[in-house]
Amino acid sequence: MENNLNFHFAVDGNDFTSAGLASVQLKKALRQLGLDPETIRRASIAMYEGEINMVIHAGGGEADVEVSEDCIKITLADHGPGIKDIAQAMQEGFSTATDHVRSLGFGAGMGLPNMKNYSDKMEIESTPGEGTTITLYINI
Amino acid sequence: MTVNEFKTTAGLSALCLPEPDREIRGGYVGDLLSWVMGRAKADDAWITIMSNQNILAVASLADVACIILAEGVKLEEDLLATARDKGINVLCGEGDAFSIAAALARELL
Numbered sequence: 594m595e596n597n598l599n600f601h602f603a604v605d606g607n608d609f610t611s612a613g614l615a616s617v618q619l620k621k622a623l624r625q626l627g628l629d630p631e632t633i634r635r636a637s638i639a640m641y642e643g644e645i646n647m648v649i650h651a652g653g654g655e656a657d658v659e660v661s662e663d664c665i666k667i668t669l670a671d672h673g674p675g676i677k678d679i680a681q682a683m684q685e686g687f688s689t690a691t692d693h694v695r696s697l698g699f700g701a702g703m704g705l706p707n708m709k710n711y712s713d714k715m716e717i718e719s720t721p722g723e724g725t726t727i728t729l730y731i732n733i
Numbered sequence: 734m735t736v737n738e739f740k741t742t743a744g745l746s747a748l749c750l751p752e753p754d755r756e757i758r759g760g761y762v763g764d765l766l767s768w769v770m771g772r773a774k775a776d777d778a779w780i781t782i783m784s785n786q787n788i789l790a791v792a793s794l795a796d797v798a799c800i801i802l803a804e805g806v807k808l809e810e811d812l813l814a815t816a817r818d819k820g821i822n823v824l825c826g827e828g829d830a831f832s833i834a835a836a837l838a839r840e841l842l
């Protein structure tokens with residue numbers, strides 16, 4: 594357990610352009626650990642989608658990453674509006690993103706599906722009016 | 734074929750070429766970032782007309798061999814500095830995405 598690596602990132606909800614900093618940092622750290630490139634790719638893309646969602650849908654949040662011997666665990670927690678219907682949000686193409694967000698290339702409604710596809714396990718806890726916590730597990 | 738070789742073959746220009754010898758193994762065309770992250774593969778050439786800052790994060794995370802900006806789209810100088818810094822190859826061409834993809838297909842398929 595002592596060998597686990599932990600990272601904590603505050604994700605700024607106002608700064609669209611710097612969104613992705615946490616994921617890029619994670620990618621670097623995982624590379625230094627010498628993990629397999631495809632595992633790194635899956636983990637960092639899944640985290641980026643989660644980071645972007647916190648920026649565009651929840652006004653920011655916190656990301657925590659724990660790397661153990663056999664798993665990368667990513668926890669994304671925010672105090673945004675929450676997700677009313679999780680099954681609907683998980684559908685490819687479903688999005689409530691604004692036109693501005695879409696003009697930047699986001700809002701395709703593929704973020705949550707990508708997070709699911711690129712992780713080995715995904716848990717979503719969300720309470721409307723209180724916030725959302727998503728936990729991703731990527732096996733090493 | 735390397736990014737630098739494809740640049741020459743397809744008549745593209747380099748906006749930023751920190752890793753000219755990186756191998757291109759496939760291609761993906763798209764402007765919606767989550768589609769690119771979900772469908773593009775590592776070492777693809779990614780053809781797009783998007784030119785904002787977020788394409789650099791996407792290219793880096795998706796681990797594509799290069800970004801190719803179609804339709805004569807360019808990147809702002811500060812974004813090019815970031816691309817250089819992160820080792821992201823950025824090419825551009827006057828043609829549309831179809832003609833660039835067709836040139837890539839002639840080389841790879």
Ligand SMILES: Nc1ncnc2c1ncn2[C@@H]1O[C@H](COP(=O)(O)OP(=O)(O)O)[C@@H](O)[C@H]1O
Nearest residue numbers: 646650651675682688689700701702703704705
């Ligand atoms: N952290 C979050 N807080 C509130 N709503 C969210 C959050 N993440 C996702 N959602 C909701 O789920 C929908 C689908 O998310 P996603 O698949 O990432 O697509 P997109 O972000 O492109 O809209 C979003 O449009 C939004 O309504």
Ligand SMILES: [Mg+2]
Nearest residue numbers: 642646704705
């Ligand atoms: Mg999203």
